[in-house]
Amino acid sequence: MGRIVLVIRLALRDLRRRRTEAALLLIAVLASTTTLTLGLVLRDAASDPYQSTRAATKGPDVVAGVSQADDLAELGKLAIASGVTEHSGPYPVIAAKLEASGRTSDVQVEGRDAADAAVDQPEVTQGSWVGDGGVVLEAAFADSLDVGVGDSVALDGRSFKVVGVAVTAAMPPYPGASCIVSAGCINGAIPDDRNLPAGLLYKPGLAWLTQADVLSLAMDRSALSYVMNLKLADPDEAQAFVDRNGGHYGGAMPMQTWESILADATDLARDSQILLLIGAWLLGLLAVASLSVLVGGRIADQTRRIGLLKAVGGTPGLVAAVLLAEYLLVAVVAAAAGLTIGALTAPLLTESSAGLVGGAGTASLTWSTIGLVTAVALGVAVVATAVPAVRAARSSTVSALADAARPPRRTGWLISLSARLPVPLLLALRVAARRPRRVVLGVVSIAVTVSGIYVLLVLNAFLGEQPGTGAYTEDQVAVLRRVLLVWTVILLSLAAVNAIVITWATALDNRYASALARALGATPQEVTVALATAQVLPAFLGAVLGVFPGGFLLFAAINTITGGDGDKATLPAPWQLVALVLATVLVVAALTSVPAHLGGRRPVTATL
Amino acid sequence: MGPSGCGKSTLLHLLGGLDRPSAGEVSLNGRRTDNISEKALARMRRTEVSYVFQSFHLMEELTAVENVELAALLAGRSPRVARRRAEELLDQLGLSGRARFLPSALSGGQRQRVAVARALSNEPLVVLADEPTGNLDSAATLDVLQLFKDLHESGQTLVIVTHDARIAATADRKFSMRDGAFVDEARLTGGTTGQLGALVGLED
Numbered sequence: 167m168g169r170i171v172l173v174i175r176l177a178l179r180d181l182r183r184r185r186t187e188a189a190l191l192l193i194a195v196l197a198s199t200t201t202l203t204l205g206l207v208l209r210d211a212a213s214d215p216y217q218s219t220r221a222a223t224k225g226p227d228v229v230a231g232v233s234q235a236d237d238l239a240e241l242g243k244l245a246i247a248s249g250v251t252e253h254s255g256p257y258p259v260i261a262a263k264l265e266a267s268g269r270t271s272d273v274q275v276e277g278r279d280a281a282d283a284a285v286d287q288p289e290v291t292q293g294s295w296v297g298d299g300g301v302v303l304e305a306a307f308a309d310s311l312d313v314g315v316g317d318s319v320a321l322d323g324r325s326f327k328v329v330g331v332a333v334t335a336a337m338p339p340y341p342g343a344s345c346i347v348s349a350g351c352i353n354g355a356i357p358d359d360r361n362l363p364a365g366l367l368y369k370p371g372l373a374w375l376t377q378a379d380v381l382s383l384a385m386d387r388s389a390l391s392y393v394m395n396l397k398l399a400d401p402d403e404a405q406a407f408v409d410r411n412g413g414h415y416g417g418a419m420p421m422q423t424w425e426s427i428l429a430d431a432t433d434l435a436r437d438s439q440i441l442l443l444i445g446a447w448l449l450g451l452l453a454v455a456s457l458s459v460l461v462g463g464r465i466a467d468q469t470r471r472i473g474l475l476k477a478v479g480g481t482p483g484l485v486a487a488v489l490l491a492e493y494l495l496v497a498v499v500a501a502a503a504g505l506t507i508g509a510l511t512a513p514l515l516t517e518s519s520a521g522l523v524g525g526a527g528t529a530s531l532t533w534s535t536i537g538l539v540t541a542v543a544l545g546v547a548v549v550a551t552a553v554p555a556v557r558a559a560r561s562s563t564v565s566a567l568a569d570a571a572r573p574p575r576r577t578g579w580l581i582s583l584s585a586r587l588p589v590p591l592l593l594a595l596r597v598a599a600r601r602p603r604r605v606v607l608g609v610v611s612i613a614v615t616v617s618g619i620y621v622l623l624v625l626n627a628f629l630g631e632q633p634g635t636g637a638y639t640e641d642q643v644a645v646l647r648r649v650l651l652v653w654t655v656i657l658l659s660l661a662a663v664n665a666i667v668i669t670w671a672t673a674l675d676n677r678y679a680s681a682l683a684r685a686l687g688a689t690p691q692e693v694t695v696a697l698a699t700a701q702v703l704p705a706f707l708g709a710v711l712g713v714f715p716g717g718f719l720l721f722a723a724i725n726t727i728t729g730g731d732g733d734k735a736t737l738p739a740p741w742q743l744v745a746l747v748l749a750t751v752l753v754v755a756a757l758t759s760v761p762a763h764l765g766g767r768r769p770v771t772a773t774l
Numbered sequence: 775m776g777p778s779g780c781g782k783s784t785l786l787h788l789l790g791g792l793d794r795p796s797a798g799e800v801s802l803n804g805r806r807t808d809n810i811s812e813k814a815l816a817r818m819r820r821t822e823v824s825y826v827f828q829s830f831h832l833m834e835e836l837t838a839v840e841n842v843e844l845a846a847l848l849a850g851r852s853p854r855v856a857r858r859r860a861e862e863l864l865d866q867l868g869l870s871g872r873a874r875f876l877p878s879a880l881s882g883g884q885r886q887r888v889a890v891a892r893a894l895s896n897e898p899l900v901v902l903a904d905e906p907t908g909n910l911d912s913a914a915t916l917d918v919l920q921l922f923k924d925l926h927e928s929g930q931t932l933v934i935v936t937h938d939a940r941i942a943a944t945a946d947r948k949f950s951m952r953d954g955a956f957v958d959e960a961r962l963t964g965g966t967t968g969q970l971g972a973l974v975g976l977e978d
Contacts, residue, residue, distance in 0.1 A: 576835040576876070585843070585853040592847060600835060682831050685792060686845045686892070687820030689813045770792045771784075774831060 177491035194456035195500035202446035203508025206535040225335030226395035230421040233348030254283035255394035261347040266319040272367040277380030286336040286395040293330030300329030306339035307371030338431035455611040457550030463671040482559035489555040497547035501540040574600035593696030608704040615661035616712025627736040669758040673765025681773035694766030705754035709747040775942040776951035782935040791815035820849040824893035828905035832877040839873040863891040883914030900931040
């Protein structure tokens, strides 16, 4: 017990002593835990809320509709068809224009009974259920219109009071609602050169009135469609039931299964989630790169402390435990903070789930999400820390007490090659040759970042084309753009932290070599340029590898996972890729200039 | 010479432009060096002064010959010229057989010889040696002092800082320092000639 207290106390003291490095460590792990949390929360948003909604609303297994009163007999037959256990409806539906807060939107208005239905009884999340003169709005639709209980709205010019907001599992939430009116609907964007056919509803929302109110809105009976909700003995047989009863799309009596509603309702959340999960793994790799450099630098700084611990009787195991404990503590804090930030910001990316129970406003954290995020944070810390911690624990006590630096690597061919180059390049190549592992980390860090940016360019171009193709609505494009923005900001922030940290670690590690070079006649500018060039060269290599094969493979992987059609994507133009590589090199040069400048101007005499 | 902390190393750093004085002037070869740019000081270290340090300060990842040629490469010499000069110097200092060895495979005396060879590679006006025998055993100390004697006899100016009276006794001129100031100056006629080992008490 005493030993555990000692380990924790030493770890905490050291973290407090080196606050800046501790903060950088925290940021590195936090970036990946936040993104992973967002991805996992969205995964849950993609399935759990729909299931909860289905359970809470006695969700139908099949929704069937007819476009005229003459076909009501067909629905009647369907209600007693084999496999049906319960049904509700048929309910009259009418297409209307809804005006609220100065905005006009198309809407499908369903006439319902005030009494609870056996199948598809929408769950009221605010206010109450329908009554004469009172309208209930679908939650995502109400959210989008910014209308709440007590507000007034006009339906085809007639004023109704909003008495409630509700969710249903009988159709996907706004703006992906299924079409249950005879006029037909379009949810995607309309190409500029086409006019919307007369009567067609554009991105309709869903509202419920009493049947009497719906009938009073209809000019004549031919404007009405009818919808019926069915419960089956075996919900898994829903598609077979539809096939058997001629409920194909475009037929006289179109039907929709609960599985297809689930897929439509969670399509956007699933795409966002895939993007975020891939982003989380990329950021995890970047975090390992940052941590490895930070930990290596910290442990080099802790050599004497390690020697002292061992001199007073600390075993190699205790030393390794103290070093590991520091980073595990940081990882636990980063996991907790990442879970909190991820859970709080997830609703910004799950707008469509506002129309589902449990999806509105609060994203729920599950134990599996908490466990996975914490495990990844600890895993990143252990992977980055284990090697330097064990190496430090096994080092000689005498040399540790003397604060002996870890001997640099000799890369003979690079030393010979550098002799033929101008002084800054000569020094730069030798700086790189001293720590090849750090160079590899720098290359990997930039390659991962550039791969991410490559994919972002492809996805951005894809989303830019959406208004013309209609695979996503404008609102969905906005949500996906927000996901990409989160990706970009976190990815670039972590890459910037990495570039600065690696340069600073290099500058510190080369204190002695830089001072010696200056004592032998190198100017401060030459040393500064050398330290910066030692980062820029790996950055250039990383940027090239990040474009090909990095970005190409990452995009292929995303395509495979999402089942997307890569042929439809617009790959970045050659000039964009050249600009990306050049911009990466310039940004790395700018980011590394300050630590390199400081490193190149350290007083020589203090070091030697 | 003088006791630890009297300012000997600081003086050497000022002479070589590694440090700047807070007051006073520094001149080398008749030219003020305390008010010139860092770049000009670096150029001065390439051609006019060079250092030999107590703890050798060799690059651990470079072989002996690569360490020696480094100063010439920094001065802009061609790789071939720098390598030839380094090999000549190592040969002159009796290290031709150790040219491809890393510093970790050399003895203390051999390392200091490599450091001296590096200091000579750009044919400087003056070599500044800071406690050059401080980390060496008696035999290696004798070895290095013999080397300095040979250099001196060949016309190389050496400024050696030491707190060891026996080493100081080998010089032509001796300045004594205390608390950051010169307190004595003496011309030693014996200098580095004669029975060197006996003079410094390293051999009978």
